[in-house]
Amino acid sequence: MDDMTRVAILLVKATPELPIVGTASGHAKLLGYDPQALRGMPLSLLCPLRQPDGRTSAETLEGMLAELQQAGSLSQHWSLLTRAGETRPHELHLTLTERDGEPQVAVCLVDISRMEFAEVLNHTKNELLEMVATGQPLQVVLTRLTTLIESQFEGLYSTVLLLDLDGRHVHVGVGPRMPAEYMQALDGLEIGPTVGSCGTAMFDDRLVIVDDIATHPLWTHYRGLALPYGFRACWSSPIHGPDRRVIGSFAMYYREVRRPSSEELAALNTVSHLAGIAIDQERRAEERRRAAQWLEEQVQQRTAELLATQDELVNSRKLAALGQLLAGIAHEMNTPLGNALLSASALRAGSASFAQRMADGAPLKRQELVDWVAQTATGTELVEQNVDRALRLVNRFKELTEGSGRAVRSRFDLREAVLQAWARVQSHLSVEHVQLACELPDGFMLHGYAEVLQQVLEQLLENACLHAFRNGRGGQIRIGAHRSAEDRLTLEVRDNGAGMPAADLARAFEPFFSTTFGQGGSGLGLFVAHSLASGMLGGSLELESQPGRGTVARLELPLRADAPLALAT
Known part of the structure; x- marks a missing residue:
């Protein structure tokens, strides 16, 4: 037409x-x-x-x-x-x-049929990119993609085939309307220069248009596979990864002899491009899963080897915690970095499409440019957010690994240390709804690792602001101290917030345990505070809490001349 x-x-x-x-x-x-x-x-x-x-x-x-x-x-x-x-x-x-x-x-x-079809393709692109970005399974993404395209063309049957990593053999992706026996016959097929439409498209890396399967030479050895199901025309386009390597094919089948219209060719190109993004992201996700599994296996192996040489229960617990920490880091870093990579890949694919259109001299509509600017802004924001989350995770971990190397003993005012920790929290959190009541006297002078103590206090204050008073709920944090014995100092950080259920309280000091994943929480805050308190400061940190009755963080520290903290003279 x-x-x-x-x-x-x-x-x-x-x-x-x-x-x-x-x-x-x-x-x-x-x-x-x-x-x-x-x-x-x-x-x-x-x-x-x-x-x-x-x-x-x-x-x-x-x-x-x-x-x-x-x-x-x-x-x-x-x-x-x-x-x-x-x-x-x-x-x-x-x-x-x-x-x-x-x-x-x-x-x-x-x-206006072309205009409406262009809108359908644009909607399809946005929906499929969102599905990929939210981590939907590849089978679900490809099924939705082919179903959307089939709904636009009467009598269309479509397939997505995946090329094995060896670059030679075919694996079935999806074919929602295709006979199951036909799809099974394609699985494991070796591609070549005369292997139907799809095998040839992948082997030659080109668009293959076969208007009559019954007479076309590319189908000489495969007519008996397609004709019994009534298929007469088959057009196939190779699917490319970001490096232009062929990773699959998208095919359109009809039960009559015919050649494609301009709309069908546009659909071939669009679906092949979107399928390429989905398949590439699935392969990258699988690589990350394998890397995480390998890392976890290495950590478990190393932990087992080290445990065999340790006689003390304390050492075995420390090594087990290290294994959990490293495995958690690998797992949690995969999510933000994977999301950032997905957004960057989508931006690169969109830029390449625009560049090709400009190189071809194709006209660009104002609305297309407006849509692209909006998509670019959203994509770059996703990249920034996820990279920032990854950096925060790294910085949390560095606080543990670099704490002893940076710590310097000095003479300091305990009240001033509390107020400095609160100032840090105020600098990166919105805490206008939370009041701090510091009940420490002026001139309470100590000698020890002031910076480490401030880190612990900062983690406790930040945890209260994020969890006890979430969703803008107002409240108060009170900090007091008393000497529980001649050589012991007890600091209490008490809030009147939401409190914690028993199940959360029992896991509060576990690495990567958080009730606010997806909202900026990393699950390392209390773990870092507990590790520094029991390690560098030589003391202990305990929590006391009930839902609706607030939370008390109780930090008990030794005050001796040979301890990390001592009374200053």
């Missing part, structure tokens, strides 16, 4: 039948008709019996003619039939005019 004009003008008599008296489309076919063949034909014969809203076309045209007598012109969406019986959406513009003393109607027909 590509030889048909997209905009045409008809002249019809202003009578109830609206007979066509002339066209202004030159020699181009209108809806598949030669212009001279339309003369004398009622306009209603170019329409389906009913419009999509259920109205009969003939009666609606009569009503439009009556309305036209009053208004002089009108416009509306309208469906027309091609000579082949295909329904196409149009914009119908009617203008009452006069010729040789007779009232006539100038009918301008604007074919």
Whole structure:
């Protein structure tokens, strides 16, 4: 149908039948008709019996003619039939005019099928990128993709085949409407220069159009596979990864001999591109899963080897915690870095598409540029957010590994250390709804690792702000201290917030345990505080909490000359 004009003008008599008296489309076919063949034909014969809203076309045209007598012109969406019986959406513009003393109607027909199809492709692209970005399984993504395209073309059967990592053998991806026996026969097939449409497309890395499977030489050895199911035409496009390597194919099958329209070729190109993004992300995710599994296996192996040489239960627990920590880091780093990589890949693919269109001299619409700017802004924001999350995880871990190397003993005021920790929390959190009541006296001087103590206090204060007073709930944090014995100091950080259920309280000091994953929480805050308190500071950290009654963090530290903290003289 590509030889048909997209905009045409008809002249019809202003009578109830609206007979066509002339066209202004030159020699181009209108809806598949030669212009001279339309003369004398009622306009209603170019329409389906009913419009999509259920109205009969003939009666609606009569009503439009009556309305036209009053208004002089009108416009509306309208469906027309091609000579082949295909329904196409149009914009119908009617203008009452006069010729040789007779009232006539100038009918301008604007074919908007390509515009609507372009909108469908754009919607499909956005939906599929969102599915990939949210980590939907590859089978689900590809099934949704092929189903959306099949709904746009009557009689279409589509498949996505995956090329093995060896670059030679085919594995079945999806084929929602294809016979199961046919898809099973394709699994494990070796590609080559005459292996049907898909095998050839992947082997030659080119678009393959076969209009008649029964006679085409590419199907000589495979006709007996396709013809029993009634398939006669098959067009296949290779699917590429980001490095332009062929990683699969997308095919369109029909049960009649035919060649593709421009819309079908556009669908081939779009679906192949989107499938490439989905398949590549699945392969990258699998690589990350294998790397994480390998790391976990290495940690477990190393932990087992070290445990065999340790006689003390304390050492074995430390090594087990190290294994859990390293495995958790590998797991948690995969998520933000994987999301950042996905966003970057989508931006790169979109940029390549724009660059190709500009290189081809294709016109760019303002709305396309506006949409691309919006997509770019969203993509870069996702990259920034996820890289920032990864950096925060790294910094949390560095606080543990670098604490002893940075710590310097000094003389400091305990109250001033608390206020400095609170200032740090205020600098990177919104805490206007939380009040701090510091009940420590001025001049309580200590000698020891002030920076380490401030880190612990900062973690406890931050934890209270994020969890006890989440969602903007207001409240108060009170900090006090007392000497529980001659050589012991107890610091209490007490809030009147939401409190913690028993299950969360029992796991509070576990690495990567958090009730706010996906909201900025890393699950390392209390783990870092507990590790520093029991390690560098030589003390202990305990939590006391009940839902609705707030939480008390109790930090007990030794105060001896040979301890990390001592009373300053």
